[in-house]
Amino acid sequence: MTNSRARETTEAIERLYISMRHLFYRGFFKPAGVSGESIRSLLKTINPEIYGTMSIPSKLELDGLMYVLDRLPEGIEECAFIHLTSDEGFDKGSFEPIVPKKRRRNCYRIDEHQMNIEVLLGRSEIYDILTHLTFLFIEADKIRNLAFIQDENWKPTRAFKIIEEVVKGEKKFSRKEKEVALIHLSSLIGRTFEETLNAYNTFGDDQNPDRLFKIIYHLGKVSLEDAKQTREREIHFSSILKERVGHHYFGEKWANKVKEVLFENNLHMRPLHIISANMHSVKNMLYANDALKKKDNKEVDYKLYGEISDKKELRDKVSKYALEEGMIYINDKSGSNIDVQIIDLSKTNLKNTPFHDIKFGGDDVIMVFDYAFGEQAYEVMDELLRPYEHNGEVYMMKVKSVSIMGKAGILEGGKGDIMIPTSHIFEGTADNYPFENTLKLADFQDDELKAFEGPMITVLGTSLQNRDILSYFMNTSWKAIGLEMEGAHYQKAIQVASKIRHHISPDLFVMYAYYASDNPLETGSTLSSGGLGLTGVKPTYLITLRILEKILQSGKKEVSAKK
Secondary structure, eight states: OHHHHHHHHHHHHHHHHHHHHHHHHHOEEOTTSHHHHHHHHHHHHHOOGGGTTTTOTTOOOHHHHHHHHTSSOTTGGGOSEEEEEOOOSGGGTTOOOBOOTTSOOOEEEOSSSEEEEEOOSOHHHHHHHHHHHHHHHHHHHHHHHHHEEOSTTOEEOHHHHHHHHHHHTOSOOOHHHHHHHHHHHHHHHTOOHHHHHHHHHHHOOSSOTTHHHHHHHHHHHHHHHHHTTSSOOEEEEOHHHHHHTTTTHHHHHHHHHHHHHHHHTTOTTSOEEEEESOSSHHHHHHHHHHHTTOOOOSSOOHHHHHHHHHOHHHHHHHHHHHHHTTOEEEOOOSSSOOOEEEEEGGGOOOTTSTTTTSOOOOOOEEEEEOOOOTTHHHHHHHHHHSOEEETTEEEOOOEEEEEEEEEEEESSSOTTOEEEEEEEEETTSSOEEEOOBSSOGGGGOOSSOOEEEEEEEEOSOGGGOOHHHHHHHHHSTTOOOEEESSHHHHHHHHHIIIIISOSSOTTOEEEEEEEEEEOTTSTTOSGGGOOOGGGGHHHHHHHHHHHHHHHHHHHHHHHHHHO
16 A cells, blocks of 8 residues: 555656646746646645645644745735746845745745745755645635635635634734634634644744734635635746756856855865855864863763854854854855855864864865755756866866765654765656765764664655655665755766766765754654754764764875875
8 A cells, every 4th residue: 555655646746846847937827727726636645744734624734834934935825926036136126035934035025915936046946935835825725615605705704704803903802802712713723722822822923923813814815815816826937037947047156156265265276075064063163162262072062062053142252263263254145045164174273173183184175065955956066066267277176075964854763863875866766876975874873863874865845755655765675764855966966077077086085964853754753843953963063073084084094195
């Protein structure tokens, strides 16, 4: 049963992406039209874990709603027209950018009817946004069907009238009256009073306590206007966006800036170690002890790194010190949303760091860049590894290693555990990328954390996975240990550059390691159940420790070889 369900899901995921790509090139579609209905039907067939009770018509999915709205601009529930654009200069007008809580992307409320969302990260981001919007439309239509009597007049139910009263705010509600309104809301959305009260507190804040009422009211109202054809919902893709997607427009600008900075600082001929990771762990491990006047002891001080994650003043101190000690920071202005740190190891004092025992003597350079998103990973890595032309001369990138550290969904184990891939398998295709990972399972023997080694699935979108397809990858001869979105894209670019186009040396070594942000097979541990918090500190820094050790040891070996 699971295998046939997995096949059905795989087919639905492939069809969903083909449909989305077709609609993108067509330029627009109506969520309530034939194309929109087809996408909804495919999403319901897949029935992803992250969207919980999406397929139950009488129950609103609250965790999924929170997850999606954190990644979309505030106020999107009020808009019938959604335009996906490229960076087209809206910031030059008087529009205030709206940045979603959990995604760095600029969005603009053009008027009361229209929201523009800037897409800078390529196709994966378009698919991601469309999947979230489709979920939102399914939930909106659910609210409409529960809140209005389905005849030619669409008369609102008593519960919806009470919700409307709260939203309009014409009358001051006492605490008791607000609780009564929440009871009506809970009966409307098919949730218990306790679940609804928790959601009310989670969605709301001091500035906007009634946000849950407003979201449900506007989703239902916009869906009703669409059903009555008084204001039909539409999604548009701008012609500039269609022109730029797939042409590495932002990736090329980003990579050229990085190479320019390396050249300006006379670092372009040095051995280079590229790390795709967060913007804090490498910096903290190399500079935090000196910046905060802490003496390094034999043990790695995970508690200190947890404190730094928690306190802005400590983070600012470490950043200020790192810059004074020669770290170069590139605040990305290319539109790729990928910041960069460049660290010259020949100027870095390792005495008061966890690496004091490694007798490093090289002049290697570390370049850390922020996480890419899905297919964008191929674009930025492909552009970064290309030769650089300066004043008529062509320089090859002196890449000695590439390391990828990220968050991933784990299939066996729990949040915070570590995954060491031996290959990347690209979901929905026969593409697979085996490689020799310099990081090994033996590097992660730890009392508190578990580590797993094996193939990993690079998925088309994290929000599309369901229990059947994940169980299939885990329990069959694939024996996959986890799923993420960038690995195959990075490895494809590395293999093309080192083995086919010979842009970089084929002798480079690669390191991949991920820590589990969620277990999509475990109820209550999916991404919609919330982040890792401080649980993520130890795996993040343990992976960073091992990556930096291998980099520094490669410099140590060169020194002894020269002798």
